[in-house]
Amino acid sequence: MAAGDANSKPIQIAVTGGKGGTGKTTVALNLSLLFSRDFKTLILDYDVENPNALILSGIEQDKITFSRKVYQFIPVFKGDKCVRCGACVNACNSNALLLPREGPPTLFENLCEGCRACKLVCPTDAIEDGRKLIGEMHRVPLTDSLELLYAEIVPGFEKSGYMAMHLRRLEKTVSREGFEILVVDTAPGAHCDVLRALMGRNMALLVTEPTPFGEHDLRLIIDLVKLIGLESYIVINRSNIGDTSRIYNIADESGIEVIGEIPFDEEVFKSHVHSKPMVLHYPDSSFTRALTEIYGKLKKIIGDRLK
Ligand code: SF4
Ligand code: SF4
Numbered sequence: 001m002a003a004g005d006a007n008s009k010p011i012q013i014a015v016t017g018g019k020g021g022t023g024k025t026t027v028a029l030n031l032s033l034l035f036s037r038d039f040k041t042l043i044l045d046y047d048v049e050n051p052n053a054l055i056l057s058g059i060e061q062d063k064i065t066f067s068r069k070v071y072q073f074i075p076v077f078k079g080d081k082c083v084r085c086g087a088c089v090n091a092c093n094s095n096a097l098l099l100p101r102e103g104p105p106t107l108f109e110n111l112c113e114g115c116r117a118c119k120l121v122c123p124t125d126a127i128e129d130g131r132k133l134i135g136e137m138h139r140v141p142l143t144d145s146l147e148l149l150y151a152e153i154v155p156g157f158e159k160s161g162y163m164a165m166h167l168r169r170l171e172k173t174v175s176r177e178g179f180e181i182l183v184v185d186t187a188p189g190a191h192c193d194v195l196r197a198l199m200g201r202n203m204a205l206l207v208t209e210p211t212p213f214g215e216h217d218l219r220l221i222i223d224l225v226k227l228i229g230l231e232s233y234i235v236i237n238r239s240n241i242g243d244t245s246r247i248y249n250i251a252d253e254s255g256i257e258v259i260g261e262i263p264f265d266e267e268v269f270k271s272h273v274h275s276k277p278m279v280l281h282y283p284d285s286s287f288t289r290a291l292t293e294i295y296g297k298l299k300k301i302i303g304d305r306l307k
Contacts, residue, residue, distance in 0.1 A: 009175075010042070010175055010179045010180050010181055010182045011180065011181050011182070011202050011302050011305055012182040012184060012200070012201040012202045012203075013031075013181065013182065013183050013184065013201065013202065013203055013204070013205065013298070013302075014184040014186055014197065014198050014201045014203070014204040014205070014230075015027055015028035015031065015183060015184065015185050015186065015204070015205045015207060016186040016194060016197075016198060016204055016205070016206060016207070016221055017188065017206055017207035017208055017217065017218075017221060019188060019189075019213055019214065019216075019217040020188035020189070021188075022188075022207045022208055022209050022214065022217075022237055023207060023209075023237040023238065023262075023268070024185065024186075024188065024207045025045070025047070025052055025053055025056060025185050026056065026268060026271075026272075026278070027205070027207050027235060027237065027262070027291065028043060028053065028183050028184075028185035029043065029053050029056050029057060029185070029277055030277055030278050030279045030287075030288070030291055031183055031205075031291060031294075031295060031298075032142075032146055032181075032183040033142075033143070033146060033277055033279045033280060034279055034291065034292060034295040035146075035181045035183065035295070036142075036143055036145040036146035036181075037145075038299070039145070039180040039181045040145050040178055040179050040180050040181070041145060041146045041147075041179065041180065041181040041182075041183065042146075042147050042148075042149065042171075042174065042175060042179045042181070042182050042183070043142070043146065043147070043148050043149075043182075043183045043184075043185065044148075044149050044150070044167070044171055044182065044183070044184045044185065045148065045149070045150035045151075045185050046151075046164055046167065046184060046185060046186050046187055046193070046197040047185065047186070047187040047188070048135065048150075048151045048152060048153050048160045048163045048164055048167065048187070048193075049153060049160050049187065051150040051151065051152050053148055053150060053185055054138075054140060054148060054150060055275060056271075056272065056275060056277065057142050057148065057275070057277060058274075058275035058276055058277065059140060059141075059142055059148075061140075063140050063141065064138045064139065064140045065139055065140060065141065066138065066139035067136055067137065067138050067139075068136065068137045068170070069133055069135075069136050070133070070134050070135050070136065070137060070151070070163060070166045071131040071132060071133055071134065072112075072114040072131065072132055072134045072162060073114040073116055073129060073130070073131060074107065074109060074112050074114065074130040074131060074132050075088070075097075075107060075112075075118050075119055075127045075128075075130060076127065076128045076129070076130035077104035077105060077107075077126060077127060077128075078104070078125075078126045078127070078128060079103055079104050079126075081124045081125060081126035082103075082104035082105075082124065082126040083123070083124055083126070084099060084103075084104070085123060085124075086099050086105075087121045087122060087123060088105055088117075088118035088119075088121060088122055088127065089105055089118075090121075091117040091118055091120070091121045092117060092118055093113075093115075093117070094111050094112060094113045094115075095108075095111060096108045096109075096111035096112040096113070097118060104126065105118075109132065110156070110157075110158070113159065113162075114162070133154060134153055134154055134157045134159070134162060134163060135151055135152055135153035135154050135157065135163045135166075136151065136152055137149070137150070137151040137166060137167055137170055138150055138151070138152075139170075139174065147174075147179075149167065149170060149171060149174060150167075151163050151164070151166065151167040160187070160193050161192060161193050161196065164187075164193050164196060164197065165196070168196070168197075182201075184197055184198075184201060186198060190217070190220040190221050190223070190224045194221075194224065195224060195227075195228070198224065198225065198228060198230055199228060201230060202231065202302070202305070203230065203231040203232060203233065203301075203302075204225050204230050204231070204232040204233075205232070205233055205234075205235050205259070206218060206221050206222065206225070206232055206233070206234045206235065206256070207235045207237050208234060208235070208236060208237065208247060209236065209237050209238045209239075209241065209242065210236060210238070210239060210241060210242030210243055210244045210246065210247050211241070211242050214242075214247070215246055215247065215250060218234070218247065218250055219250060222250070222254045222256060225256075226254070232256050233256065233257055233258070233259035233298075234247065234250075234251050234256055234257065234258045234259065235258075235259060235260055235261075235262065235294060236258060236260070236261045236262070237262045238262070238263070238264040239261035239262060239263050239264075240263045240264050241264050244261065259294055259297055259298070260290060260291075260293055260294035260297065261290060262286075262287055262290040262291060262294075263286045263287070263290060265278075265285050265286045265287040267282045267285045267287065268285075268287055270282075278291070279291065279292070
């Protein structure tokens with residue numbers, strides 16, 4: 001079945017990179033815009049603590065076509081039914097409950113994981129369903145053939161993985177609408193949330209830069225993609241600010257190909273300041289030329305899989 005049919009699965013390309021500030025989202029957004037010239041494309045911003053693909057796209061929030069609030073279960077205690085047995089406190093692995101000298105247990109909301117174990121073990125049905133708002137998911141068209149899905153957790157909520165799980169569920173539903181390409185912009189780092197965003201993808205682009213921090217974090221993210229056997233390619237961003245031979249050495253050691261280099265380009269700053277994506281507003285820039293070359297290579301790599 002050809003990609004783009006409602007029943008076929010899109011090709012999924014993750015854009016990741018160990019450290020923040022390597023230009024990962026800039027690459028992901030502009031690559032999505034290039035893909036959208038040839039394919040119906042969906043970009044997903046999994047950096048739920050700091051989603052900025054929409055800001056970089058220059059599209060205003062009033063263009064959002066769909067929003068959904070996300071809530072997490074929290075226990076609500078009915079004092080008249082509670083016999084103070086302590087079963088819920090013992091069942092809570094997150095230490096979110098405390099049995100005071102009198103009355104029902106006290107909840108420390110920010111420690112609660114929403115697992116419902118407390119409610120399951122309560123012998124007197126003294127726990128009712130409560131909920132707290134943890135964030136919101138949004139869908140917004142960026143062009144005729146490119147849409148963005150992103151989520152944002154409420155300030156102070158620390159469990160970003162929970163929000164990312166909800167975004168992944170929404171992604172599954174939306175991606176069945178005939179999308180041919182999914183570009184997944186992960187959170188920075190090499191932690192559980194990044195791993196979850198990478199799982200099940202067809203390939204990953206590892207965006208790095210030729211600096212000691214870039215090298216260090218590239219090694220971490222390579223360990224992660226190797227762990228899950230994900231086909232990967234290295235993109236060296238700001239390639240002319242340091243010694244790229246060290247990145248090529250890491251590529252050789254790991255057997256991961258460098259698919260392209262993007263030189264440092266001052267126009268990227270202008271693009272960020274004015275929220276004008278590079279490939280749309282700076283088509284002759286060195287950034288756009290280099291990324292277009294990478295896009296051409298990617299198209300060849302995935303070409304057969306789209307037929
Ligand atoms: S829902 Fe889970 S984490 Fe929250 S209080 Fe109950 S047992 Fe603890
Ligand atoms: S398990 Fe139920 S009855 Fe026992 S302390 Fe908790 S709320 Fe009260």
